[in-house]
Amino acid sequence: xxxxxxxxxxxxxxxxxxxxxxxxxxxxxxxxxxxxxxxxxxxxxxxxxxxxxxxxxxxxxxxxxxxxxxxxxxxxxxxxxxxxxxxxxxxxxxxxxxxxxxxxxxxxxxxxxxxxxxxxxxxxxxxxxxxxxxxxxxxxxxxxxxxxxxxxxxxxxxxxxxxxxxxxxxxxxxxxxxxxxxxxxxxxxxxxxxxxxxxxxxxxxxxxxxxxxxxxxxxxxxxxxxxxxxxxxxxxxxxxxxxxxxxxxxxxxxxxxxxxxxxxxxxxxxxxxxxxxxxxxxxxxxxxxxxxxxxxxxxxxxxxxxxxxxxxxxxxxxxxxxxxxxxxxxxxxxxxxxxxxxxxxxxxxxxxxxxxxxxxxxxxxxxxxxxxxx
Numbered sequence: 001x002x003x004x005x006x007x008x009x010x011x012x013x014x015x016x017x018x019x020x021x022x023x024x025x026x027x028x029x030x031x032x033x034x035x036x037x038x039x040x041x042x043x044x045x046x047x048x049x050x051x052x053x054x055x056x057x058x059x060x061x062x063x064x065x066x067x068x069x070x071x072x073x074x075x076x077x078x079x080x081x082x083x084x085x086x087x088x089x090x091x092x093x094x095x096x097x098x099x100x101x102x103x104x105x106x107x108x109x110x111x112x113x114x115x116x117x118x119x120x121x122x123x124x125x126x127x128x129x130x131x132x133x134x135x136x137x138x139x140x141x142x143x144x145x146x147x148x149x150x151x152x153x154x155x156x157x158x159x160x161x162x163x164x165x166x167x168x169x170x171x172x173x174x175x176x177x178x179x180x181x182x183x184x185x186x187x188x189x190x191x192x193x194x195x196x197x198x199x200x201x202x203x204x205x206x207x208x209x210x211x212x213x214x215x216x217x218x219x220x221x222x223x224x225x226x227x228x229x230x231x232x233x234x235x236x237x238x239x240x241x242x243x244x245x246x247x248x249x250x251x252x253x254x255x256x257x258x259x260x261x262x263x264x265x266x267x268x269x270x271x272x273x274x275x276x277x278x279x280x281x282x283x284x285x286x287x288x289x290x291x292x293x294x295x296x297x298x299x300x301x302x303x304x305x306x307x308x309x310x311x312x313x314x315x316x317x318x319x320x321x322x323x324x325x326x327x328x329x330x331x332x333x334x335x336x337x338x339x340x341x342x343x344x345x346x347x348x349x350x351x352x353x354x355x356x357x358x359x360x361x362x363x364x365x366x367x368x369x370x371x372x373x374x
Contacts, residue, residue: 006056039367105360189213279309309345
């Protein structure tokens with residue numbers, strides 16, 4: 001295969017493509033597997049960028065990947081090999097004490113906001129820890145593998161919450177849920193809140209700033225030895241949506257950011273098998289950016305860690321459906337969750353648990369049927 005000339009200093013990315021329902025009956029070496037899930041593919045989209053612009057893009061069959069690598073400069077060949085290995089690497093399960101979350105099929109994370117002003121469910125559970133916990137129990141009973149408890153809204157221009165108030169909102173809820181054995185993650189970007197939530201029984205930190213907002217957060221997570229979810233946001237400041245510079249290529253730029261945050265975590269002593277990533281759909285991104293992220297979602301498998309996708313009730317659904325309000329975005333939310341599963345997301349973060357679990361059961365049934373077909 002003849003490739004366009006790629007400068008040695010270019011940034012290289014791989015996106016799995018040409019998906020097939022089963023490797024059965026296909027020639028050896030013509031198919032690769034995405035992680036330890038039920039997704040196989042026959043090609044890579046290879047993209048190279050220089051500065052903020054794409055300098056090359058080509059589709060390469062899996063069977064021709066070794067020949068493609070041989071034609072690249074050494075630095076790019078090493079990166080291509082590493083990215084391909086990451087795509088196919090096993091995703092270690094999350095070990096959460098007595099509970100284990102496996103990634104051989106997509107899992108559901110349920111959103112439980114204990115806030116007065118979140119964009120979709122603000123005020124629904126604030127001020128009543130038992131009612132909030134009861135909502136979490138119902139989500140777990142509906143099939144959620146993890147309940148994500150948050151006490152500060154991260155919608156655009158939301159008021160910043162003092163950490164003491166945030167702790168007062170979430171700690172009683174987390175204590176009730178974890179006392180009953182329900183796995184809980186805490187949605188926060190403040191180190192003190194992380195510490196309080198972990199002390200209350202939470203097992204995972206989910207940070208929209210990828211541990212960049214609070215200078216103590218890396219040390220807190222490393223010291224706790226807990227899993228962490230690193231989300232992309234264009235700003236680590238008070239408003240995570242602040243993005244005056246925009247993007248060159250949103251998929252490549254988000255990939256670079258998350259790759260850098262993974263490196264920062266590893267340097268801080270956080271093990272790779274404790275890290276997940278989230279491309280941050282809707283955070284400082286236009287409709288075009290969000291659609292590009294969804295279509296390019298498989299690219300993030302090359303980071304080599306489990307991928308969380310959070311599209312539930314988000315603005316792009318309303319933008320494509322006559323400005324439907326958040327409460328009327330169930331259909332779009334299910335469609336995004338299903339699409340994310342098709343592209344390899346190991347977990348989806350949702351408001352509507354029962355419906356999302358049912359959709360992913362359907363996805364799993366179709367995948368099983370495709371794999372067993374002869």
